[in-house]
Amino acid sequence: MTRPSRRCLVLLGATLVAACGADEEPASSGGSASKPVVVSAATSLKKALAAYGEQFEGGTVRLSFAGSDELAAQIRQGIKPDVFAAANTELPDALFAEGLVDKPVSFTTNELVLAVPEQGGTVDSVDDLGAEGTTLAIGAEGVPVGDYTRTVLDRLPAAQSKAILANVRSNEPDVGGVVGKLTQGAVDAGFVYRSDVEGAGGRLRPIELPDRLKPTVEYGVALVKRAPNPAGGRAFVTGLLDGAGARALSDNGFGSPPGR
């Protein structure tokens, strides 16, 4: 037996992590027996892409959701989905610069909001977040939702931003974790996307951020190089920009891509 190469070993390890880190949701349509289109997408896209996947006519779609940074790390470790859809443009741009994906395009926008449980609660604005006894869950650093949150905090006076960070009880690996902590009542408030609040079935209430604090939340999508099903991937992205995918996005609270 030949000794397995270093690269293979790392790939195996990455596959194991990928298998436990991401939850896959098969969404079928078309009934074609050809290769499925494999899509790695940001957690916040879950509802919209699941709806799109059911209508997609270019074959079966296999969706895998996790924090965009985890998905980018998987692609760096050699995992090749056909499509990578991230909750920012920085991660696809970075993978493009590394030669791992084709040139990314922006396909939708979202809005960062402060979310609180529908009932009860003590938080009515960003100004309440620093109060003693208030608890928050936010995205971890490096996850898009966590980075957008830190952009907001950086725009606040230093003392206020410090007081808010001191009230953070959990740095979640994806926006789904923040939503879960909120709907369970484990924390008083959290920063999530507007589409998450709309997807939470009335259990969360959004508090709009003042314009001076709002970060630009733009989603980028790219075809992964040397992926198994490039034609399927291209068809999926086309529908995302203008078609069933774009409609599913706007039905689920996402905004049009910039410049449209």
Add this chain to the structure above:
Amino acid sequence: MTQARWFGPLLFTALVTALLFLILPVVAIFVDTGPGELLATLDDPAAVDALTLSLWTSALAVAIIVVVGTPAAYLLATRSFRGRSVVITLIELPLVLPPAVAGIGLLAALGPNGLIGDSLDDAGVRVVLTTASVVLALTFVAAPFYLRQAEAAFSALDRTWLEASRTLGAGEATTFAQVAIPAALPGLIAGLALAWGRALGEFGATLMFAGSFRGVTQTVPLAIYERFATDFTAALGLSAVLVAVSAAILLTVKLATHASPARVLAPR
């Protein structure tokens, strides 16, 4: 006799296959982690925080499990009563529960809107997202490993030892403490090692129930997951440290079992 010709190699092949498959990921971690990276891991204060938290929360969880689990397992092993097998099945159930289910279950029971958590919350006690919730999650997932092993160890004891002890005038408590525990010690320690290993590796239930915050709830597996996205080398380094710590616990426990006088007492 023709059977023996292929059956032996078959067993051998199966063992080699199992061994290769099981050690491959562990070997891969060390192939990619030089001593430099291991040391760098221990230089990272966040990683050290995670290690410290993991070690003491898992040790506390295991202590709780041993203190409560040993007498409970003794009762299960030495008494027959109606519904005993139902009780054993219920105790073993967490063994086959996915960690995510454990996390949801703990939230449903002890979360602020949960079964018991609701009244706790009214009383001003909130366990979610605290270090206490980490210990609870670890205890929940690891306890069955100890209980199962301890029950088996007590069941395997030669009843005549326990009866002789009582005939000689020792009370039941004395028999339990001075005869049953020493005689079952190897099995108890093996159970402890399994439970500790499981507690150290816990990920899903901790993330859902306790969240992830450095120094408070971010155990080593959560820190590894966070690093996977940002710094794969650091994730490998921390993984290597966790493998080393877990292996050290397993080894220490095995050596302790061999040195124990209990072997003399143990039934054949």
